[in-house]
Amino acid sequence: MNALKMKTFKMVIASLLAVLLLPVTPFFTTGNAAAAETAALSFEAEATINTLTGNASASNCEACSGGKKVGGLYQGASLQFNDVVVPESGVYKMTVSYLSGDPRPFSVSANGGELETYNPPKMENWDTVGQYTLEILLNEGANTILISDGGGYSPDIDKIDLAFAGGDSSSANYEAEAEANELSGNAKVSNCTACSGGKKVGDLYEGSSVKFNNVQAGTSGIYKMTVYYISGDQRPFSVSVNGGELENFNPPKTESWDVVGQYTIDIHLNQGSNTILISDAGGYSPDIDKIKISYEGGSNPGPGDGEDGDIGTLISESQYGGVTIAKYTQGIVASTGKYKVQYNTATGFAQYTWGGKVIAKGVTSGVQVDSLVKNTDYTTHQLDAQPPVSFRDGIGKGIEMTVVNTKEGLPTMKQKYYLYENADHFLTETIIENDTPISTNYLAPIIVDRTGAIDIGSYDDNRVLVAPFDNDMWSRYQSKSMNTFLNNDHYISSELTAIFDNTSRKGLVIGSVTHDT
Secondary structure (H helix, E strand, O other): OOOOOEOOEOOOOOOOOOOOOOOOOOOOOOOOOOOOOOOOEEEEOOOOOOEEEOOOEEEEOOOOHHHEEEEOOEOOOEEEEEEEEEOOOEEEEEEEEEEOOOOOOEEEEEOOOOOEEEOOOOOOOOOOOEEEEEEEEEOOEEEEEEEEOOOOEOOEEEEEEEEEEEOOOOEEEEEOOOOOOEEEOOOEEEEOOOOHHHEEEEOOEOOOEEEEEEEEEOOOEEEEEEEEEEOOOOOOEEEEEOOOOOEEEOOOOOOOOOOOEEEEEEEEEOOEEEEEEEEOOOOEOOEEEEEEEEEOOOOOOOOOOOOOOOOOOEEEEEEEOOEEEEEEOOEEEEEOOOEEEEEEOOOOOEEEEEOOEEEEEEEEEEEEOOOEEEHHHOOEEEEOOOOOEEEEEOOEEEEEEEEEEEOOOOOEEEEEEEEEOOOOOEEEEEEEEOOOOOOOOOEEEEEOOOOOOEOOOOOOOEEEEEOOOOOOOOOOOEEEEOOOOOOHHHOOOOOEEEEEEOOOOOEEEEEEOOOEO
16 A cells, blocks of 8 residues: 655644545534524514413513513423414524523424424523524414423523524434334333433444434435434444445533433435434444434535646756656656655645556645634745755655745745655655744644545545544544545544555555654
């Protein structure tokens, strides 16, 4: 296997990790905005037509619209908005105006349906009104909307505003304990106070699984699947759709084994009925409450746009032992008998070539200061005025070539290449220099974030190795398919990775070599 290695360190910088970012399509989760669009309909919490239960009561509120609010939503209390009349059926954006000096969740149900729990941020104090927007399916005419504390403690409610957002609802919930599902191994249904429906599927360990059957999709395409789970320890789970390959995921642990968390991934469903398997993959996995399926649309994108740029015409060539340095009007090409490194001094992009084939393009380096700064953000990219320096170390001999990136207001970034003669590898090093002290926890000598920028020459079963940060019982090495753009943002390989063809087992090895400070 050809090996591409990285050498990384810093001068005035804090800790460093060498990272490769795979070419992916960005993954975005649907978030709750601080405020909704302009609402056409407004409903006050304290309206006499509404129903209050438990400890809920109306009280004065100087900051609230109408001068009142409904509070006391704790230990089984609720507020039901009655006679919520809308002009047409469909999805509405509901903006809840609330007061909460502490971070407190609330649950929402429309027309007697299943409660959905939300976690709005706390406000500055209990006298400040905040806004939290969610989506809700309503029928034409009169509806009821219940806001419940879910047995805990919830914010005080000022009012709700509704704005029409679209047509039919594109999401559906499937309970883990449903009779139509299949349990295997140790998996079993048990009571769960915090779970929707009051039950969950647990004991997913040592070869156990829960299969959700008859998961309906109105059209083929990409769906977001939110897994509602309970896991007092950080435990992974694996997902297979319609009998396909298992994909492993690592959701964060929940506060305790009595708290339900949410973790969203992308899956591809076929039109009609589908099966979704959640498995422990032979280890230990969280307990599962339910899954929520939401249509996102789209399909796997093609190769991404973006070119590294023309490096111009040849100016000169110099030989340094077994390494040739060719200077162009807008670039540099360093080559040995086995590989080439091309650097465009106009754009800052690099390319790596093995055996006459470009295997990586759009390569950059980056450092996190106030934000992520790449070498392509700099104004100038110049080969160091000093000629390449010869070196010999424990793995061979070669030359050291340096590109200096400068821009006013940014620290100097130096990209060093250690090019070995008659070898299948080279080292690259990124150095940040500044006149005043700076610190960072992220310095990446190699960044590739362009779709289609890695090409190892085979296209059947390309894989990337995902190495866990900790080698403990909950972390697992993974061999993830590269033939999909789904869920790439869920995977981070620590310290090293390999990009390879799973049949020939040939490809690239990339990893950090040093962590000098």
